[in-house]
Structures are given as structure tokens and as C-alpha cells.
């Protein structure tokens with residue numbers, strides 16, 4: 001019996017599990033298609049809000065995995081909600097890509113630009129390739145003037161072909177050090193993203209969280225009361241990943257090489 005048959009639903013991380021950068025993890029698309037054909041409920045949960053759920057759904061469809069955008073939950077959604085709670089009807093300085101800005105604006109917050117940082121009542125931080133000294137300075141000015149600080153995650157790195165790239169946590173560390181403030185985290189391992197993802201399940205009773213990062217996917221899944229399955233195809237893997245299952249205090253329910261091993 002395939003290991004996946006111990007469950008009827010899965011929360012599944014994307015980066016390092018389904019793909020690395022734009023390259024599918026070998027065997028993952030086929031494994032996901034097999035799970036869906038077997039009637040497993042899947043909700044994808046990613047700390048990466050650089051794309052819209054519709055865009056992730058299109059990329060999955062291009063790999064033969066057919067799911068609606070409502071089956072993809074990004075940390076951007078819960079981060080925008082937390083920002084709106086921290087500064088209802090106020091203004092936000094967003095260090096992140098356009099899809100995150102859209103979500104923040106969609107929660108009724110006005111977006112301020114980097115020339116007027118002290119107008120912001122909340123600073124929102126995410127992984128962002130355009131991050132530079134001037135955006136760090138703007139964030140510090142806003143935070144020094146009393147703005148709240150909300151971030152998608154503490155994830156230090158992001159699995160990519162050829163080795164990990166700096167993640168949201170690396171940028172957030174700079175903002176936290178410069179401002180002396182600590183961010184409220186919306187994504188994994190905190191509960192917000194798990195609660196939203198579980199609310200998208202249509203009745204699965206035995207649900208497991210599958211991810212590649214011990215400190216967010218597995219720790220968060222445990223915090224949400226779920227069984228957890230670590231895959232070694234990303235951040236915790238033998239190919240230069242930055243988290244080591246051998247030395248981590250976080251112990252998943254099950255460890256497998258990759259998604260394909262769950263349906264074999």
C-alpha cells in the first residue's frame with residue numbers, strides 16, 4: 001500500500017517539494033496527479049507570495065496537475081490580513097513583489113512609496129529581489145516612526161537550481177536589526193496559513209503536511225496538530241540544503257526522499 005494511503009488529505013508546500021525554481025522536482029508532478037486520481041484532497045501552502053494563486057495553478061497545470069486557484073494558499077493572503085489588522089484603513093510600505101502589494105491594497109490599505117515611508121502604519125516584508133539599501137532605509141524610517149512590522153516568514157533561504165538563494169528571513173533580519181523591532185509572522189510555521197488552508201479542505205479527516213523545511217513546514221504542521229512528512233528534495237536534503245534533519249530538534253512523523261516515494 002502506498003504511504004499516501006494513510007491519509008485522505010494533504011497540505012503540500014511548493015518550493016523544494018513540487019519544484020525548484022522553475023524546474024519540477026523529478027517525479028513530483030506524476031505523484032500529485034496520482035494522488036488526485038486516487039481522490040486525495042490537496043491544498044498547496046506556500047510562504048512564497050511572489051506569484052498569484054492563478055499563476056501557480058497555471059504552472060501546475062503545465063505539469064499535468066489540475067487544481068483550481070482556491071487550492072493554493074500563499075502567505076501573502078494571511079500577511080495582508082495581518083497588516084490590515086495592525087493598521088486598519090491605514091497605509092502600508094511593502095517590501096515585496098506586485099502580487100503581495102495587490103493583496104495588501106485589497107485589504108483596504110493605501111500603498112506608500114519609498115519617498116514617504118513615515119506615512120506607513122505598517123511595514124510588510126517578503127522575499128524580494130529588488131531589496132536594497134534604500135528600501136531598508138525606508139523600512140527603518142517607517143518603523144522608527146511607529147509602524148508595525150509584519151512578514152510572510154522567517155525562512156532564511158529558498159531552494160533554487162544550483163543552490164539556495166537568500167529568502168524572506170534574510171531580508172527580514174536586516175529590517176529587524178536596523179529597526180530593533182520584531183516582526184509578526186503570517187506564514188508557516190505560524191497558525192494563520194494552516195488555518196486558512198485547512199478551511200479550504202472539503203472534508204478530508206486524516207490530513208498530513210508535506211514540506212521540505214523543518215523549521216516552517218514541519219514545525220508548523222506539528223503546531224497545527226497534523227502528521228508531518230519531510231521530503232529531502234529541498235532545504236533539508238543532501239544536495240546542499242541548509243537544514244539538517246540529523247541535528248534538528250524538529251522530528252517529522254515520516255521522512256521520504258521525495259513526493260514520488262509517497263505513491264510508490
Ligand SMILES: [Mg+2]
Nearest residue numbers: 013015016212
Ligand atoms: Mg519549501
